[in-house]
Amino acid sequence: MPAKVVVVGSINMDLVTRAPRLPRGGETLIGESFATVHGGKGANQAVAAARLGAQVSMVGCVGSDAYGEELRGALLAEQIDCQAVSIVEGSSGVALIVVDDNSQNAIVIVAGANGALTSEVIDRFDSVLQAADVMICQQEVPDATVGYALARGRALGKIVILNPAPASRPLPPDWYASIDYLIPNESEAAALSGLPVDSLETAETAATRLIGMGASKVIITLGAQGLLFANGKNFEHFPAPTVKAVDTTAAGDTFVGGFAAALAAGESEAEAIRFGQIAAALSVTRAGAQPSIPTLSDVQAFKAP
Structure with missing residues (x-):
């Protein structure tokens, strides 16, 4: 049977425009293109894990x-179990994304229906959590819900992954005991640790502080610099595969989904990290969030000599 992953998190419609550069405060730029793309960090990670x-x-x-109807249909089309995707009155979540000519992006999120994901919803679908091997959470839904889901995942004995995105402040201290793998990017690691993160060396310092705060294992993704894996006092740097970037949207989500899929399949930490890195590298060679996420065969072809 395939390894089972459950994702507790956000489902958004991404409204994406491309421009020569990101606008400054008060400035209006002429955009080059516009598209609506299925997204949301939770949904992106679910699609990544399924395709991988x-x-x-x-x-x-x-x-x-x-x-909402379109987003749910898109998940079903990926063969994702959506019995626990509830339809609530009002608007779906949206993300407003600007991508510049250097493939960097700026994002504004409006929670919409994601704000209705509560602990009561988690309880209603507890059997879905029980059936999984790995649980993934992010922070585009209410913090109280994230904390509750993490604790429930730990109580059920699952491998628990938190991608603390978006992060603007340290995590609640009691969350750490429920998390097996904390996976922030540079800015998120800086927000959680209170330290600057702009190099491999500063990432080590931040990871050390996060472990001191209670984190078990930390993976700080560093874009083109690869990532840092910290386990206690030991650090390992994994260089990024070399590709030509087109759009970095959902690269982090692709890594998380790929890493989770590989862990759930019984791969070692190092193997799961490399698998997730290749998937993320392939994703940045394509535009969009979910449209950019590769398949298992894509990754296997990339790995082939």
Whole structure:
């Protein structure tokens, strides 16, 4: 049977425009293109895990608007179990994304229906959590819900992954005991640790502080610099595969989904990290969030000599 991953998190419609550069405060730029793309960190990670070989269930909420119907349908098309994707009155979550000519992006998120994902919803679909091997959470849904889901995952004995995104402040101290793998990027690691993170060396310092705060294992993704894996006092740097970047949207989500799928399949930490890195590298060679996420065969072809 395929390894089972459950994702508790956000489902958004991404409204994406490309521009020569990111606008400054008060400035209006002429955009080059516009598209609506299925997204949300939770949904992106669910799609990544599914395309990369796992059997995936999604726990989340969409609105009663046209976006909600489309978003739920897109997850079903990926063979993702959506029995725990609830439809609530009002608008679906949206993300406003600007991508510049250097493939960097700026994002504003409006929670919409994602705000209706509560602990009561988690309890209603507890059987979905029980059936999984690995649980993934992010922070685009209410903090109280994230904390509750993490604790429930730990109580059920699952491998628990938290991608603390978006992060603007340290995590609640009691969350750490429930997390097996904390996976922030540079800015998120800086927000959680209170330290600057702009190099491999500063990432080590931040990871040391996060472990001191209670984190068990930390993976700080560093874009083109690869990532840092910290386990206690030991550090390992994994260089990034070399590719030509087109759009970095959902690269982090692709890594998390790929890493989770590989862990759930019984791969070692190092193997799961490399698998996730290749998937993320392939994703940045394509535009969009979910459209950019590769398949298992894509990754296997990349790995082939």
